[in-house]
Amino acid sequence: MSTSIIEVEGLEHQYGDFKAVNGISFTVGKGEIFSFLGPNGAGKSTAINILITLLKLQKGEACIAGYDVRTEAEKVRESIGIVFQEVTLDRDMTVWEILEFHGRLYGMTRPDRKERIAEILELVKLGGQKDMLVKKLSGGMKRRLEIGRGLMTRPIVLFLDEPTIGLDPQTRMRMWDYIRTVNDEGTTIFLTTHYMDEADNLSDRINIIDHGKIIASGKPWELKNELGQDLVYLETSDNPRARSIITDLVSISGVSDKGKGILITTNDDGTKILPLIIEEIRNSGISVITVNLKKPSMDDVFVHFTGRELRDDKPGKSPATFRRR
Ligand SMILES: Nc1ncnc2c1ncn2[C@@H]1O[C@H](COP(=O)(O)OP(=O)(O)OP(=O)(O)O)[C@@H](O)[C@H]1O
Ligand SMILES: [Mg+2]
The missing domain is CATH 3.40.50.300 (P-loop containing nucleotide triphosphate hydrolases)
Structure with missing residues (x-):
């Protein structure tokens, strides 16, 4: 050091x-x-x-x-x-x-x-x-x-x-x-x-x-590594219910709301986990609208640690709001 x-x-x-x-x-x-x-x-x-x-x-x-x-x-x-x-x-x-x-x-x-x-x-x-x-x-x-x-x-x-x-x-x-x-x-x-x-x-x-x-x-x-290996972003017809289903699956290290969908972190290979997730959700009668698989970005790190996105910083929640310049 x-x-x-x-x-x-x-x-x-x-x-x-x-x-x-x-x-x-x-x-x-x-x-x-x-x-x-x-x-x-x-x-x-x-x-x-x-x-x-x-x-x-x-x-x-x-x-x-x-x-x-x-x-x-x-x-x-x-x-x-x-x-x-x-x-x-x-x-x-x-x-x-x-x-x-x-x-x-x-x-x-x-x-x-x-x-x-x-x-x-x-x-x-x-x-x-x-x-x-x-x-x-x-x-x-x-x-x-x-x-x-x-x-x-x-x-x-x-x-x-x-x-x-x-x-x-x-x-x-x-x-x-x-x-x-x-x-x-x-x-x-x-x-x-x-x-x-x-x-x-x-x-x-x-x-x-x-x-x-x-x-x-x-x-x-x-x-980024702290977030787990891969991230899956999903928009479904019933996010809250999909969220609770996903939470119980193996290899899932975290589930949080992001924008109009849910962000899932896995500590396994996302390409293998994704089909399983979709199958589970469909079996419960929920339809999948959008799917995205990616490696963690600094944005994801930020959301993970602060629980929100920079631009979601709401007045009243924090002393100052996001200003665009
Ligand atoms: N002179 C001051 N008197 C009273 N409150 C202040 C003063 N300067 C800053 N603050 C408040 O302290 C908090 C931190 O402000 P600071 O300027 O350190 O934030 P920042 O992280 O640099 O923000 P920004 O990204 O907008 O530059 C804010 O809530 C701000 O309103
Ligand atoms: Mg400043």
Whole structure:
């Protein structure tokens, strides 16, 4: 196991009476891409904001690069780079000015700034836009610039709060490549996301966070394996009854409602189990409308652990609802 760069123990945070972060503990190893996957209002930004010393640590312990978040905030800030959930770039500055200003703010020497800006522009592929005003950049370019700015001071850890929010699918995939490149150069990455595919593709380790708690944690394939081997999705003329029939069959490790149908997890080969399931249901006079067989996806993992889909997050059930951007 690699050395820990982030160590968090029993972290809690309250806004008034409301507990947004409710006792989370984890460690992040050097060089890892570590993610928080959770719906709106899960507490991801709150947790990140405590770690980057933007919010005061109320309860628990947190250490970054060996520095205590509570007592060594200055040292913590020197060790990290940050990309916030909302764009925080001055629209009337150029790409080069953004990086130059940031370098000065952090006391980098002139030669060091010059060298680092050249490296950053190459890394995030903004060399051609270096004299362009921020307001003329596309959403993806702005995000790349923010990542570049976060990397100016050669941080040990880069915090990315929803790095691809609002970007189109192609741009998002390209962003993943930049993030991987940054990681390959040795930077530990802590990211939050509510995109299943992002967590799945990018993370070495995913933590599913909901209502301020980590409810599952592991490598993407470990989380998927925990669901059993194969998944069968069925829509029938009588789902509740079909559900109770299926529950009693052998090799069935779980049955839950999903959309208009039911999702069945088996710890056996789905191609063999499926005909048996259909036969049992038909014998009970229930007709089968739709059948689908597949290996577990991150979506299924999420439903399994939270008992709901991201977009099913209902008002009142959780403090914040799913917002489309
Ligand atoms: N300054 C604040 N004052 C009061 N409540 C807050 C404040 N900031 C966040 N909250 C609440 O705390 C909970 C967690 O919010 P947080 O922003 O950490 O969630 P998140 O997981 O980052 O969500 P999102 O995916 O929408 O960014 C939410 O219910 C939110 O409404
Ligand atoms: Mg957030």
